[in-house]
Amino acid sequence: TDPEGTVSLSVVGLGNYARSVSIPAIEAGDYATVSAVVSGDAEKAARVGDVHGAVPLTYEQFAEGEGVDAYDAVYVATPNRIHLDHARTAADQGKHVICEKPLEATPERAAALADACEAAGVTLMTAYRMQTDPVIRALTSFVSAGGIGEPTKAMGEFSFPVLAGSKGPDQWRLDAELAGGGALMDVGVYPLNTTRYLLGADPVAVDAMARASEPFGSQPDDPESPRFADEHVHVLAEFPAGTVGEFTASFSGDADSWLEVVGSDGRIRLENAFVPGGDRTVRVSTDVGEVEFSGVGMDETVEEFDYFAHCVLTDTPPEPDGRDGLTDVAVSEAVYEAAATGERTPV
Ligand code: NDP
Structure with a gap:
């Protein structure tokens, strides 16, 4: 089926893989767009946001729900041990989550991540390409x-x-x-x-x-x-x-x-x-x-x-x-x- 509309994504963590592979892949596809970019480096977020027409946010702004209306879902691309924090923020905001592999650093944290998304009733995908x-x-x-x-x-x-x-x-x-x-x-x-x-x-x-x-x-x-x-x-x-x-x-x-x-x-x-x-x-x-x-x-x-x-x-x-x-x-x-x-x- 060919559904109506697109899913706008907040990209959390502007590291090597997110910038060189994921963002270009999102933009090359039919159903997803980049509408927010989140980084610990506000200047980098502004620069990347500018190129892609996306709202730039720091991790603190993202956690506080600033710009929350700009996106439908969150792509988590930070180091493994931080995936849970960002996925939890997304789930609390009622946003769907696509999270980089491995899902988390320990089974306890991975289970907490899956549970948070399930409890919030949002879609969770582990990014196994x-x-x-x-x-x-x-x-x-x-x-x-x-x-x-x-x-x-x-x-x-x-x-x-x-x-x-x-x-x-x-x-x-x-x-x-x-x-x-x-x-x-x-x-x-x-x-x-x-x-x-x-x-x-x-x-x-x-x-x-x-x-x-x-x-x-x-x-x-x-x-x-x-x-x-x-x-x-x-x-x-x-x-x-x-x-x-x-x-x-x-x-x-x-x-x-x-x-x-x-x-x-x-x-x-x-x-x-x-x-x-x-x-x-x-x-x-x-x-x-x-x-x-x-x-x-x-x-x-x-x-x-x-x-x-x-x-x-x-x-x-x-x-x-x-x-x-x-x-x-x-x-x-x-x-x-x-x-x-x-x-x-x-x-
Ligand atoms: P990078 O080190 O290039 O990027 C990670 C980014 O996370 C940083 O640039 C930084 O972004 C942010 N970050 C937040 N907190 C920290 C911290 N404490 N230390 C370091 N970085 C931090 O890593 P990759 O892009 O290679 O990997 C990111 C995720 O993607 C991992 O989970 C990895 O396993 C996965 N990955 C998946 C691949 C695949 O094929 N599916 C391939 C490569 C990686 P900022 O400066 O914007 O805050």
């Missing part, structure tokens, strides 16, 4: 229709050399408090969430190993509070029906992202699986033969904001909802515990 990627959507239909038979295992990696970037060691991604962890929370969530989506199933238990070298910080030595900024993480996940998941993520070394799902009758391999922009390579091998497509897909982030706005306009619950976001944060809690104790940990 892989779930609006046409290639991933098509593969999910193929797998659920039995295209590769019974899925037996899924393997994937997302590694991104964060320290090699311009921000150096002093950044929130390496602050376990603000990020809720390290590589697992930032990039490991992609193979994990995408596999959950592709299989339509959630892990019941995990084994894990996580490590960090200077200047990433200390190792997990407190089983009671095992979250730390992991540089490398390796996860073995047990799904129902005995399907095995194996995921790895890193903040250093060679950048790479791929995903492979193996079934009783075939396998799917995705290269460039998780980078934004949709330029993916897919190879599907079954008893019938093998096909490979390169350079496929489209900008899934444009579709992500259009999908969210379409859900709001048609009062349809989005697929990547708050519970979906919470599940990954809960799995990550189990991963850090398994890495600290060396034991298989139920989710």
Whole structure:
């Protein structure tokens, strides 16, 4: 259906991703617009607001409800440990929420975020752009229709050399408090969430190993509070029906992202699986033969904001909802515990 109207968004946090990817994606789509921009830097808000014809606000003004009539929904793009505060403000204002991944830094805070939106009766979407990627959507239909038979295992990696970037060691991604962890929370969530989506199933238990070298910080030595900024993480996940998941993520070394799902009758391999922009390579091998497509897909982030706005306009619950976001944060809690104790940990 083609609904009437558009959803106007307040973009909260004018960081790298919001400015370079999300705002252009919102503007490129059909159903959402940018109508307010919120930043700790009033001058930046004014500058960005000017370019996009949006009301500039500071976090304090946003929290106090200034400019509240300018927007229908709030896009939260601040560091993970602050998502709850902004989402709560939005829910209290009766505004719908699209919140960046991971939903929050801990399961308690992620649950509080989902609960606040549910209690306020507003739509909440976790901004998992892989779930609006046409290639991933098509593969999910193929797998659920039995295209590769019974899925037996899924393997994937997302590694991104964060320290090699311009921000150096002093950044929130390496602050376990603000990020809720390290590589697992930032990039490991992609193979994990995408596999959950592709299989339509959630892990019941995990084994894990996580490590960090200077200047990433200390190792997990407190089983009671095992979250730390992991540089490398390796996860073995047990799904129902005995399907095995194996995921790895890193903040250093060679950048790479791929995903492979193996079934009783075939396998799917995705290269460039998780980078934004949709330029993916897919190879599907079954008893019938093998096909490979390169350079496929489209900008899934444009579709992500259009999908969210379409859900709001048609009062349809989005697929990547708050519970979906919470599940990954809960799995990550189990991963850090398994890495600290060396034991298989139920989710
Ligand atoms: P940046 O560091 O580039 O931006 C974060 C912004 O948050 C800052 O620029 C700042 O904006 C604001 N902020 C508020 N409080 C703080 C604080 N205490 N420390 C640092 N920044 C603060 O991060 P990203 O844009 O890369 O990431 C933001 C969110 O988006 C994260 O949740 C991340 O996981 C997610 N993300 C999602 C991606 C995806 O593909 N879906 C890709 C990249 C990130 P201001 O100066 O305006 O106040």
